Amino acid sequence: MSHQDDFVDEGRRHFMISGALFVAFSMAPGAKLFAQEVIADEGAAVHVSKETQALAGSLKTNPMLDAWIKITPEGKVTVFTGKVELGTGVRTALLQVAAEELNMAPALITFLTADTGASPDEGLTAGSHTIADSGSALLNAAAQVRGLLVDAAATHFNVDGATLVANNAVIRARDGRMMSYGEAVGLVNLHRSAAPTSPLKDPKTFRVIGTSLPRVDIPSKVTGGVSYVQDMALPGMLHARVVMPPVYDAHLTAYDEATVMKMPGVVRIVRNGSMLAVVAKGEWQAVKAQRVLSAGSVWTNGRALPDPHTVHRDLKVIATEPIKIADHHAPMPPAVKTLSAQFTKRYMMHGSIGPSCSVALFDGTQMTVWTHSQGVYPLRDALAEMLSLPKEHVRCVHVEGSGCYGHNGADDVAAHAALIAAAMPGQPVRVQWMREQEHAWDHYTPAMVTEVKAAIDANGRIVDWNYALWSSSHNERIVNAGRLLPARMLETPFVSAPSTPMLQPEGGGDRNGIPLYVLPNIYVMNNFSPTMPLQTSAMRSLGAHMNVFSIESTMDDLARMAGVDPVEFRLRHLDDERAKDVIKLAAKQFGWPRAPRARNRGVGFGFARYKNLMGYVAVAVEVSIEPETGQVTLEHAEAAVDCGQIVNPDGIRNQIEGGIIQSASWTLHESLQFDTQRIRSFDWGTYPILRYSSAPKQINVHLIDRPGAPFLGAAEAAMGPTAGALGNALFDASGKRVRDLPLAGDSLRKLIEV
Known part of the structure; x- marks a missing residue:
């Protein structure tokens, strides 16, 4: 079998299951190819109903078990997900989840990702939802399918199901009798709705979940094989x-x-x-x-573009839709010190x-x-x-x-x-x-403005927090034909659906706009702009990158005002024990607090729980500065992560490491260049990103595993904490609080010279 046939075999095998015909065939000897498929029947989307509300993850919207797992009479097992591989390793992790509860070696399973002719409809692969939603669905669907097959075999053998052992698609009885999953599926109908409860395995017995299974998508990528649509x-x-x-x-x-x-x-x-x-x-x-x-x-x-010099001022004018996302108050001691600050972020691609x-x-x-x-x-x-x-x-x-x-x-x-x-x-x-x-013609991430006014009492406790942000849409995803750029260019053009804000707790521009810290008096306003001077939409972490940067910079400044170590200050304002655990672990591994450092070197700390409902990440960093050029180098980072039950440790480390590097690029370097006539960032020379020569010298990621706990998304969770840590380290190194992104370069050089 050739390498290209291996690729086809991995991605789209041919099989006939449950009345649906899947056909895969090679098209030309020696040519690079992908399997072409024809499917005779498509399942309709299943919407959330009262009957499915109690189901896990994406089973709520796709409750039929055979939408996720199909087994042929010959015993071939195919698992489906509506999520896609974006280089994050989720294809491998989801395969591990299904393999664990099916009691099968991953290599024995054909795993297929999003395809409107085959897979369940799980909407978008975005927002660090894949493992939380699809992983939870597969965990429970696989457990229920295994349970049904074992029950069917127990009835056939006339034995107690607890005495049977299912392993690698074969069910064995103590007396030596055995039945394959293919034989058992002939005795049970998998075209049924999932149940609210599942016969899940004890996490202590896991053999696949929690292991660093090598990623299934990597071999062809590193050998020059057929890997991408390109x-x-x-x-x-x-x-x-x-x-x-x-x-x-x-x-x-x-x-x-x-x-x-x-x-x-x-x-x-x-x-x-x-x-x-x-x-x-x-x-x-x-x-x-x-x-x-x-x-x-x-x-x-055509139309003129906004003036880049007045973007942030203009944003406050066009952001005409105020959305209050937090407003609660409690009696507190009087404030003795108050801090007010404004932060800005430019457009990025x-x-x-x-x-x-x-x-x-x-x-x-x-x-x-x-x-x-x-x-x-x-x-x-x-x-x-x-x-x-x-x-x-x-x-x-x-x-x-x-x-x-x-x-x-x-x-x-x-x-x-x-x-x-x-x-x-x-x-x-x-x-x-x-x-x-x-x-x-990218869908850029929007420019943003944030403002914070916070106060502490005589004991160094935060007694008041007032926060506001201004942003246009972070989510112009495809909801109608008009959201497709070419459709708006046709002779009879389609019109894009109106821009609407994403609601909390997910949030769009206001994602992570509400701090996880204990703040008895808090007021947070999201000022949303329904119009977009430039074409914008979703980029990793949406508004969380900017909001956590602003919040964590302010937390450090408040800690300094209170005369308290920044890490200790954060711990004093948290009642979430898991949040405290990641902060303590990152600080310990970094050796916080650090001894006095060499000139132009500084350390900083940042923390957030992504969306306040997903993975916890704390990051401690050390940076160096070249005052003559404004160059900032991330020398060293230690990160601690709690994302619940860990599926693939190496995969999580990959994502946190990548998130730290990408966030460093955004926070230190990236800014879209344009003028009133057109976009000027048309190549890599006109849009600076982090280069290999500036990559961090050392990144270590430390994981807190919580077996049996719900999966929490982590892929985007490092973006905000890294930005906050970098801003705080930059202050430690230079004595200058930079609140306008990107932080490095000529603007920093001029600030240091003052």
Whole structure:
């Protein structure tokens, strides 16, 4: 079996189960490929009802057991999830969860991720919800399926089910009789709703959960194998490149079709309104044709962009929807010291390493789209609306994307691919954005302003906390066709759904806007802007990065005013014992408090519980500063994490390490460059990110495992605490409190010089 066949076998095997036909076949010898699938029947989405409210995780919305686990009469076990792999290792972790409760070796299970033709509808893979929602669902679904199979075997053998042992898809009795899962499934109907309670194993007996199973997605990535949607190659596949407007709301008035059509390999130009693309036989032919087509295109002026120098002032004007998210008061001693501060954050981009890409094939009736979207079902619905097709005639299959997280261009390029494929039935079309398109047409994370006024009493206790934030939307996910960029460019354009705020406790711009600390008098206002000067949407942690940075910077300043060590000050204001545990562990591993340090070196601490309902993370860091340049280097970080029951320790460490590095890049360096005419951050030279040469010298992640406790999401939990710790370390090193992100660079140099 070839390596490419291995990939297909891992991702999409062929089987016939429960009346649904799945077909996988190779398309061309020696060509890079993905399995093509046809499914005869699709399950309808199941909405939350009173009957399913008590179920675990995503079983609430997908309660049927065979939506998650299918077993053939031959004993082949296939497990499904509606979540997707974004490079976080969740495919491996979810496989571990299912394998544990099925009592099977992970290698014996075929594990399939989000596909509107096969998997349960779990909405988006976002917000660190995957293990909490899908993991909880799989844990319980697998336990119930195992229990049903064992009960069926017990009845068949006429023995007590407690005397049977299920292992690797075989059920054995003490007298030597045995029955495979395939035989047992013929005695029980798995097409049934999950029960509120499950025969879960004792966590003390876990053999798969809690182990660092090697990630199943890594081998092909490190060996240059077929790993991403960018790698897809189907027989007869054409390559397309799109021409994007120079600025928002510009409309196409003319283009040079004749010149482009004479170029080698060019097959067709597809135009619908201002949606313009060129299709060629080869990828490089498409790239060259796109350049010529773009140069010969004429556009209207479009609309002006905001003045970058007044963005934060203007944000307070356009944020017209005040939302009070905390307001409670209690008698307290009088305040003796008060602190007021304002913090700002600029627009930032996703900066996906691999430009967004999609492949689509329309057979005249059925549209199939391979996509790295984080939500294949919402995308399927929007594409069906855009194409005027029934939902059942559109299928979105997730294939991992290089550099995909948050709401980048994945959905938009999928719409481009679908529109072009619809114009060319029977021919698979691959579309990949150019680097400047990935940057200039990103869904940026919004600029923000936060203000805090806090007071302490004579005993150093916080007696008053008043916090406000201003932000436009952090969530313009796909809820209708109008949220797809190409759909708004058509001759008959679709209109985007109105921007609406995300409500607490999840929150959008106000995520983690309410501190976890004990604050008897607290008032928090989210000032939401329903309009967006720049196109914005979700990026890792949403508003938590900025809010925790602001809160943790203030906590350090209040501790200094109170004359109390910053770590001790935090502990005094917490009644959550798990929060205290991670803070104490991070401080201990870091050696807090540190002895006096060399000049231009400082240490800092940060803490938060993500969304106040997911993983706890505390981070202690040491930084160095070059006063002459404003360069800041994260020298060392120690992080402590509590995310409940740990599924894959190495996976969690990977995510926390990656989160610390990415947060360091955001906090120290990243800022979108633009002027009133257009976006100026069109390549890596105009959008600085953390380089390998500036990577932290040392990061250590310490885990607190709580066997049997609920899974808590951790993938995004390090972003805010790291930002807070960096800001506090910078103050310790320089004596300057920097409240405007990014912290490093020329602005810091000038501040130090004062």
